[in-house]
Amino acid sequence: MAQRMKPVDAVIVGFGWTGAIMAQQLCDAGLSVVALERGAAQDTSTGFATTFDQDELRYMWRHKLFQNVAHSTLTIRNNPGQTALPMRHLGAFLLGTGVGGSGVHWNGQIWRALPSDFRTRSHNIERYGAASVEGLTVQDWPVSYADLEPHYNTFDLLCGTSGKAGNLGGATQPGGNPFEGPRSAEFPNPPLTYTYGPALFADAAARTGHHPFPHPAGNLSRPYTNPLGIQMGQCTYCGFCEKFGCGNYSKASPQASIIPYVLTKPNFVLRSESEVLRVERTPDGKRATGVTYVDSSGAEFFQPADIVVLAAYQLHNVHLMLLSGIGPPYDPATGKGLVGKNYCYQTMANIEVFFDDKLINPFIGAGSHASVIDDYNGDNFDHSRLGFIGGAYIAALVTGGRPIEMTRTPPGVPAWGLDWKRAAAKYYRRSFNLSVHGSSYAQRGNGLDLDPTYRDQFGRPMLRMTFDFSPNDVKMSNYCADRAIEIAHAMGVSAVKPKRLKTPFDIVPYQTTHTIGGTMMGATPADSVCNRYSQSWDVSNLFVTGAGLFPQNFGYNPTATVAALAYLSAEAIKTRYLKAPGALVTA
């Protein structure tokens, strides 16, 4: 029998980026808030101090900061005709765990989506005809770029994003991204400085008629104090961002940017190692009464709350919705249902470049240290005769030179033996990678639902992922990879090794941790799980944050949009919901 806790105004499930943002917003509005985090408490100086943070084996390959699949995993298959099996070891995506979530070990790549990305279906039909979206279940977002702009800006100020605006209030700015939507303000900090690799790419891209600009970075180019009064340090280019925490307080993260503020609030409590099993509801199912959770001793608790916010990672939010029976579950075989629908990924290709005559020194790096072109992203280029929609940015992204992962050898060199060793010795310092980071558009056979066979440690059905890349995305990725190869040759490389998108989707090699969809937002309850304020259509005091809200994935890293949606939701709760609790959009 669950022990009943004292009721609070809001309970937040998961304490990463969006959990912390919602806690800050709701606490500042005077609400009593409890956050439940299933992982451990972790802070910078204890968990990833500079004295031992640069440890590739422990953090990357032994998964120190990642979800431990021994205790929590999901099952995976490529299509509904196959039997899904458990992901027994992390690979393709590296889910976070504990306080800070995946925000601890991200690169800090802070992107805004294009205005046209929020109208994926309408925009492409208008420009290219109905055939352009055939076979895809893409939808329009119920929010526009203009709706999110102030909230993107809030997140930039929170993180101290380093970059150069390309569009200020509609006026194109030299040195920035000319394709981006209008910004209301310049970046809070100037861009990072290029090392050799990004400098070579920027030069070659400009010479070939492209529009290079510095990657918007959550790695700070100078010391900074954010609007919450939290001080952050200047990045030292140590090259240990992605898959690592930052011991230097110079990578924006929940720990570095917001949690210290939230924890000072007297109306806030965080409970670690407290795993939520399900959302509880009134007998008619229309209101959430709170959540049931288990602590590490195995004891069960019920936390009553007037507002429930699911702020766990996208996959876990979808899992909790399905386990709680909220919303019609999606069946990838029939295409019916909504919770779990439009699960998408990110379509990645990598172009490795080698130089006989240049020392690149890739170990001097940072998570978002790159020169980028956006010429082939979204609808920034004419797709009329290409046979696909969507696109990718191409980035000379030098995040570091961790040698187990990043000792590259030119094409034709075997994976082991003397030839490998000699090539590794020669090219480790003379190579880097162009990242081709593309959109992922939804198709009917993909989705998330409950596994019929495998159960988790609490006896609940595991989440089941059915996913493969759509033909549209394969064409898109290859087209953009070809463009990256052309620019690579303009850099004067001695060799190029393209690592194109591989099909079927394979859970073994690391690709990206950008899994999205499943609790998508939309215009009506007939086409979506949540409304434009991240509010469940079925349960009006339930809000769902995260990339699960995306109807499909654009060609950018999702975090800034995830944060902007959380701020938009918090604003609606504060200014409208608290005055008149109920549906914020009339169905």
Place this chain on the structure above:
Amino acid sequence: MTHADDPARGMIGRRQLFALGAAGALGAAARHDGMVGGTSERIAGTLPWADGQADAPDDAIRAGTAFLTTAERAFVTAAADRLIPPDPTGPSASQADVPDFIDRQLAGGFGHGEHYYLAGPWAKGLPSQGYQSRLTPAAYYRAAIAAVADHVGREHGGKAFADLAPTDQDAVLKALEAGKVDLGQVDAKQFFAMFLQNVKEGYFSDPLYGGNRDMAAWKMIGFPGAHYDYSEWVTRHGEPVPLAPVGLTGRPGWRKA
């Protein structure tokens, strides 16, 4: 509006909160990587933190724990030295103590499958579904090495892998890599991939884990190791960075055995 507090344990004063915070930090520091089941904490006011409790890598990783038998170690050493053979470019796998590294890894959390889901039911699965064995990595190594020994014995008149000529050793390894050898419950291709990965881990990881002796593998490729600050080198494009490599061991904040 109600207050966020803990009714189950009564109201907690501010002084008690700090005490709880300190206790929580001690609890967190006692956890090893990959463990769950630390004490659930009620956290307010600040994240638990206490001086000198940084979660540095566990000293047990460096202890002389061993998993491999003499025969298994002979295979690991011989095979690793074909993957990274000796030559003037840099050390071989065994010259870099890679077999020690692998032995300790198999004896520790990695070998125990600390980050593997191993519960059933089990099915063979598709290549895109990755590792589907019920065996821990250590047990997987044991089963694989025994099966390779049987295979080599049959093909080479009872000889052990370590006693074959290098060209024959390479032929065996290439057959494993291509999945052309039946190893029974072990998938040859998957075992080879795991072994190659572990060899490269031992070669290139921080020396505190037992491999990469004298940081010679880092010196060979020109990686300066666990440096904290490259700021002055950012704009010096194309210049050699003559910093001697550094490892983590002995740096401040280290938890002593």
